[in-house]
Amino acid sequence: MESANSVSYGSDLALPFNIIDKEATGHPTISPTITIDDGCPDVRLCPIDTLLKTYRSLTSRNYGITNANTSTGQGTIKFREELANYLSLTRGLNISAENLLVTHGAQMSIYLSAQLLLGLSKKVIVGKPNYPIANKTFGQTGAEIIEVNVDQNGIDTDAIERICKNSKVDAVYVIPITIIRPLLH
Structure with missing residues (x-):
């Protein structure tokens, strides 16, 4: 018989989640600074109007709904094609749909990237x-985590350059400054 305390995948992910009970405290719940929302996009960072226009045009066609679920392990092909086109036009990336993998959310992407890129004797800036969970994920691969200060303008790229001149770095993990700004105050 399996122990009542056993955990999935042989390790316990002991995260310090705080549960706020309105009835117990008598106060309404305060919105957190960082929200983990199971993969929903941050509309502040997303060209939502353009995406909604494209979504409406695709779903209004007769075949739109029928083909909405057609996908591969990498995500829906039509979505990846449109995303590749968008990234080419707006970011100058020369990629195709085959270069893209759509995941359920940021945490899944961080985990998969860490498993593919990092390991013992690897370094990540x-x-x-x-994001503490990212640091923990990187650390679990055995990689050395090198911290670089972030200010109101983002990560210190001069510090990254100095580090890269002195040692091989395997990855640099950055997050949008709009997420970091509240943490800097």
């Missing part, structure tokens, strides 16, 4: 402050 992260911002300070940073």
Whole structure:
């Protein structure tokens, strides 16, 4: 018989979640600074109007709904094609749909990237402050985490350049400054 305390995948992910009970405290819940929302996009960072226009045009066609679920392990092909086109036009990236993998959310993407890129004797540069779960994920691969200060303008790129001149760095993990700004105050 399996122990009542056993955990999935052989390790316990002991995260310090705080549960706020309105009835117990008598106060309404305060919105957190960082929200983990199971993969929903941050509309502040997303060209939502353009995406909604494209979504409406695709779903209004007769075949739109029928083909909405057609996908591969990498995500829906039509979505990846449109995303590749968008990234080419707006970011200058020369990629195709085959270069893209759509995940359920940021945490899944961080985990998969860490497993593919990092390991023992690998080095990853992260911002300070940073997303703590990302740091923990990187650390679990055995990689060395090198912290670089972040200010109101973002991560210190001069510090990254100095580090890269002195040692091989395998990855640099950055997050949008709009997420970091509240942590800097």
